[in-house]
Amino acid sequence: MPVSEFRNDQARERFFALYDDTVARLWPSSSADSDVTTGFGTTRVHRLGSGDRTPFVLLPGSGGPALMWHAHVRRLAGSRPVIAIDPVGEPGPSVQTRAIESGADWSAWLDEVLAGLGVPRCHLVGTSYGGWVALCHALHSPQTVASLALVDPGGFGKVSAKFVAWMIAGGLTSFTPRPVRHALAGPLRNVTLRDDDVMPLVKASFGFRRRHILPTPLTDDDLGRITAPTLMVFGAHSQLYNAREVAARVTERMPHAVTELIPEASHDVVLWNPDQLADRIVTFAAETPAPA
Template sequence: MPIGEFRNDQARTRFFDVYDDLVTRLWPSTSVSSDVDTSFGTTRVHRLGSGEQAPFVLLPGSGGPSLMWHAYVARLAASRPVIAIDPVGEPGPSVQTRAIDSGDEWSAWLDEVLTALGVGRAHLVATSYGGWVALRHAMRSPQTVAGLALLDPGGFGKVSPKFIAWMIACGLTSFTPRPVRHALAGPLRNVTLRDDDAMPLVKATFGFRRRHILPTPFTDGDLERITAPTLVLLGGHSQLYDARQVAATITARMPHAVVEIIPEAGHDVVLRNPEGLAARIVAFAEAEG
């Protein structure tokens, strides 16, 4: 499988012009960034906060850099250390050199990153594709996962034509005039379309060729192997799956999981009420230690 990369130098420059501006304006200045070498490429990480507790490790969704967590990081870092990761093969400062062909290889990549950072156990906070990676890691390396906080995670059924159509519609809408984009955010159930800061970066990501595998669905046996305390927040109108069916499956197969449905949200749940969701994630982690 080919690796993810920018289409050309112009696309890379366009992306980082926007990315660097947003980092300056939206990301905490106390963050310390560094690059970690892995067998899959160089991975950029951003560290905030302090303390001896197991850190929050943040994994973004498909097509999004760690910057998508900008509304969360300061709130999370007030309670314990935070490590925000830019996955290889996604638009951002990480550079992929080897394809990742399975969930186990994604887990191996994450394990290499955390080992290099000296992190023995972590609370994984993730959304969408990142949520699938986090669950795969909890299956493969349970001793390293202190807890999971997942926002509309992938892996609960195959990616449907409905979801792909929604992604295409949102992508096309991002190029429409601001009033149209704002008006369609409601019917499309995607609050990102109203985020005028995010839109230039969203459009710049189209200059990146993302070539990751689709998330393979979890079996009942897979889910039963996940022993870490888990908080799952699902969008009531998720375009990815039927939230109530997924909630029932998780409740039946993951005895250490708590599931909550955010009624008004779609797959964009991570972008709705970040302050409240960050507080919920902190409280869950504190209760679990």
């Protein structure tokens, strides 16, 4: 299986010109950035906040660098240290050198990143594809996970045609003039289309060939084996799945999980109300009991 990469040097240069500009405008200047070498490639991490509390570790969704958390990191870092990760194989500063072919591979990669940072235990926060990676890590390396906070995570069935159509529609709309893009954000249920600060970078990311596997569905047995306290926030209109059915399944199969549905939101729920979501994640982590 080939690794992800930019289509050509021009696509890479265009992306990083916009990436650097977006970071300068939106990301906290206090961020301490470094690279961690793993068996799957070099991984860029961004550390914010201070203190010795168990940190948040942030995993973005498919196609997005850690920068997608720009609206959340300040509130999160106000409560405990934050480590935002640019996964290998996604558009961003990390460089993939080996294919990731399973959820176990993703967990092995994350284990190497956390070990390289000297982080034995963390509160994992993930959305969409990153939420599935977090679930896989909780399955394969439970001792490292203090809690999970997942926003419309993958891993609950096959990727639907509805979701693929939504992704394609959003991608095409991102190239339309601003008034059209803003007007279509409502009917498409995609608030990202109104985020003018990041839209140039979103368009530049189409110059990247992403070659990751699709999330493999978690079985009922898998869910039952996840013992970490878990918060799952769903958009009631999620294009990824029937959110109410998934929430009911999680409640039934995961004894330590809490589910919440945002009535107005879809799969865009991570950006629906960033301040409110960050506050909820902070509160949930604070309520997590310390290990015995």
